[in-house]
Amino acid sequence: MNKLELQKKAVEVRKGIVTGVHSAKAGHPGGSLSAADIFTYLYFEEMNIDPANPKDENRDRFVLSKGHTAPGLYSTLANRGFFPVEDLLTLRHTGSYLQGHPDMKHIPGVDMSSGSLGQGLSTAVGMALAAKMSGKDYRTYCLCGDGEIQEGQIWEAAMFAGHRKLDNLVVIVDNNNLQIDGSVDEVCSPYPIDEKFAAFGFHVISINGNDFDEIDAAFAEAKATKGMPTAIIAHTVKGKGVSFMENKAGWHGKAPNDEEYAIAMDELGKAGDALC
Secondary structure, three states, X not given: OOHHHHHHHHHHHXXXXXXXXXXXXXXXXXXXXXXXXXXXXXXHHHOXXXXXXXXXXXXXXXXXXXXXXXXXXXXXXXXXXXXXXXXXXXXXXXOOOOOOOOOOOOOOOOOOOOOOOOOHHHHHHHHHHHXXXXXXXXXXXXXXXXXXXXXXXXXXXXXXXXXXXXXXXEEEEEEOOEEOOEEHHHHHOOOOHHHHHXXXXXXXXXXXXXXXXXXXXXXXXXXXXXXXXXXXXXXXXXXXXXXXXXXXXXXXXOOOXXXXXXXXXXXXXXXXXXXX
């Protein structure tokens, strides 16, 4: 898929995020929107997956360690064909399989249930190690939040991954510098993130995580890196694509009202039209 097609898909993913959270009257749009380009690239370009066979033992694995950004993952999975896009309207509704956090038992395409921050990377490391031990070629990708990496378990998992030289593992940090309580550097600074991962034996790449050229180059570099895991530090804009949500910590976990929803969808619609 070329850059223009990826950009168009990312707009549709963002529409699905806003639609789902608005319908739920709850959820986490800010970090879902910041990571929408990463989600889009992974599922439409990078990963070896098949919506018709979501449990294929040879598929690439993805763990959403920052599980609260499920609206971003769900919208991507729906647009990729794992389940109907219309089901995004049932997000967080009683009886819906699209719960507030990913559920591997009920949602096609979800490889790991997540939501308790800090735990997803440990699972991804286990998946990558399992591939090595069983002689499988699949790769494992894990998306973490920059606020999430304040959790100590992240660094235990990183230490293990580096020690085991898991070159089939790619960790992406969505570095939008905002978490629920404010800016990451003021709440509990994890910086310098790149130097920390490097100290644990990772090959580190820093990019603009909302630029598909840089995303493409980073994943190609990760795939070419042997003998060590890769960490991609993706500098992104919280709420990317919706003007009134961009760089606003208040949109970490808040749903738009009807008026805000209309404005957001109008902006995204115009963004999509501009790409045609």
